[in-house]
Amino acid sequence: MSKQLFKSTAIVSSMTMISRVMGFVRDMLFANIFGVNAATDAFFVAFRIPNFLRRLFMEGAFAQAFVPVLSDYNENGSREALQLFIDRTAGTLAVLLMLITLAGVVAAPLLIMLFAPGFLWESGQYELAVQMLRITFPYLFFVTLVAFAGAILNARGKFAIPALTPVILNICMIGAAIWLSPLMAEPIMALAWSVFGAGVVQLLFQIPALLRLSLLPRPRWGYRDPAVKRMLKLMLPAIFGVSVVQVNLLFGTLVASFLTTGSVSWLYYSDRLVEFPLGILGVALATVILPRLSENHAADAPQAFSKALDWGLKLVLLIGLPATLGLTLLAEPLLSTLFQYNEFGSEDVRMAGKSLMAYALGLLAFMLIKVLVPGFTARQNTETPVRFGMYSILANIVLALILVIPLAHAGIALATSLSAYLNALLLLFSLLKSRIYQPCREWFPYIVRIVLANAIMSAFLYYFVDVTLWLDWSASQRGLHLGMTIGLAILIYSSALVLLGIRPRHIGLQKSVTT
Template sequence: MTMISRIMGFVRDMLFANIFGVNAATDAFFVAFRIPNFLRRLFMEGAFAQAFVPALSDYNEKGSKEALQLFIDRTAGTLAILLLLFTLAGVIAAPLLIMLFAPGFLWEGGQYELAVQMLRITFPYLFFVTLVAFAGAILNARGKFAIPALTPVFLNICMIGAAIWISPLMAQPIMALAWGVFGAGVVQLLFQIPALMQLGLLPRPRWGYQDPAVKRMLKQMLPAIFGVSVVQVNLLFGTLVASFLTSGSISWLYYSDRLVEFPLGILGVALATVILPRLSEHHAADDTLAFSKALDWGLKLVLLIGLPATLGLTLLAEPLLSTLFQYNEFGSDDVRMAGKSLMAYALGLLAFMLIKILVPGFTSRQDTQTPMRFGMHSIVANIVLSLLLAFPFAHAGIALATTLSAYLNALLLLFRLLKTRIYRPCEQWLFYILRIVAANAIMSAFLYYFVDVTLWLDWSASQRGLHLGMTIGLAILIYSSALVLLGIRPRHIGLHKSVTT
């Protein structure tokens, strides 16, 4: 289901590149979209789930169904009221938010005003999508992963519909995309309701801020934001710095980020979504061995797929961008410029995935302070590196700063889990790593020596698509064959019944 959502996201972005190209108006939209979308990632894939799911697991393990329903009802009512107030404040403060997150727009008056108008339309998306996150967390905690994973498809469908049918009717076509975002929030929330009714857990909202469990969960959300969503915070800061660079920089970073998000969403986010309830259950049951084995399984799977995805995206940066986006308004110069930032982002893909697995090792134990502390280190490092690298390397320097700060965060998290013996690696990790590295070296040699990037820009769309499909297919075949020849088998990943059932 996650893969369906990500593929639809690619279709959406290909359409945007085709219809709107890269210009000041698209930069304005991507800022107006990135602010609520950043908050969506914070809540849907981050802070809310990390704070809510462990509390929900405790009720499932130790409490009655009536206590569980009361906790859900009070959380729903409290969250809805707080969100409504926050959303109204965001709409009113839209000019200040654009000034804060894209101060470079102030020198382009029309671009600044356009971004403010679109943000006032897109910001209410946060209200709906956080309630969607709430509903999805309930479903995930009950082992129902398909509906929450499929829900983001409706964002893509609504935005595609707006681009095709609404934008030609508007004086400023790009405004249609903002209305598409707003409509998607409503549709996504309605899509969750039947699944909740089927479980008998449809919330009956009540104000419950004084409830100790609700208050504790809300307090844990703030540190969880800085723990699990550091990469998103860093990306948003990168947008701020890019607003001072040449026109198109924000769009190039956006398209680069979207390509990195594809493997990150399919494996990183999906695996984190699955592993968090399992880790919470093992912690609630005080099963430290199963807890460590679940982490071991997640880390091995990330290395198995994350490392070749990292190298593949880096070596195929321009061919991928050319095949997916080089149509009409998106030219070869845009491919080259976006390719630079894609290579820089792609090098950090493995770190982005590791963070998705390592943070639940803390938050599932209701420890949100440690990831927050390390996350703050990463944010400070990103700010310093972005300012140092942005002007000599332009937008690619911003992407590289995000990558380097992500590795810092991942290493700090891993070392703490090892030091406290929360995570105890299974045997033969060294041999596993050596085999994975050898298989990736073989695959990378093929991509480096047999892919001529200069030819790609001159081919037709069909030629690019055919060659890209063949190249990726051969790379997967070479990597898979190398794994088998080097002796990697499913048992080496550490598949464990407590993880997979």
């Protein structure tokens, strides 16, 4: 039912918000302690690769392949068969991941050459990035097993522990920045070690919850098991299908490595701000809606399947559009308030603001992809998202190479946003064409009301907020004014929604999405 979906989404969103807030604290410390320089560019490249993998696995890719198969077992199999499937999946994954991790550590110089070839002209920066990647790459092993445990918990309706787990990474990195970095010859290396340590702690954090459900995996080699084979067959295209945006971000890092020093860092800080609303709503919705869609498909309930998608898309529009406009209009004030301390100056705010505005324009598309891809993978159709993802990646490559010339690093961010809209539209049109998704009749008046409410909020931000004054204010003044501005914007938007007639029933909170 929609109320249960909404409650589950709220749980995941609140846990994710804690993680994102801790992430902001982490990044504020990074800006304050390390600033923007060649060493931070090297770390952000070395961190981008395992963090890219974390986003793939933690934010849905593994679940896209595993949960539909698990739902089949829940619906049609015995408890013993379910446990055997979990055990064999755990054992097979562990062995494959060990081999991949060893290969990644050995191939670290090649990976840095591939993802940041511009570093080759700065030998010290290149060698530092290779060193740090060798330390951070094993995070892949731990984070995939963490995602495996989280998928088991999510399939049983336990969302809080998996959603809270990313907080551990932020806590470890904050501790390393404050206490470990002053003790090291190269302070930035402390952050690489914190990524490795966080992976171990995150995996241990899942064990008590699995024990309570009596589903703690007892790893067994099971590569020949038909269900494990089916899951692995779905997994590779599922990873690609939900990770197109992250692949595009990695390509952006590659191009940015050829630009002026600081470009990689400016893109990183911009991406971090966009990730805040994306994680709170987009990832939360994808996490919650996938088990529901998988259950509906396993139960052969196409109407309930369509209604669940309808609910998710309405919620994305309700929250995603004002978040997109707010980030775009408040780009520099946000960056100035959060990061303009000591080593992170006003010029860094200005440059990062350009890329933040470009990334923010794509936020709505990033969220839509998170909801639309499960519409395919819940039916164990991973080929279609992969095909559309390829179109998006090709578009991103072409657009980035064109736009980087006039817009520098901001052109890279804009290319990522535009290619995300292409991906989202292709996914949506395919679901509509196949009649898997049939929109409810209330969509047109709903869109009109949402657009009008956003126009009112945007007019307030554009005409009554003087962003040019922000850089000259003290830190406390910036924080106070930003808080007041965001609070007033939310109040104006909410009031406009009520006055325009938006009610809970418009997003299905009073309707069932199950049969």
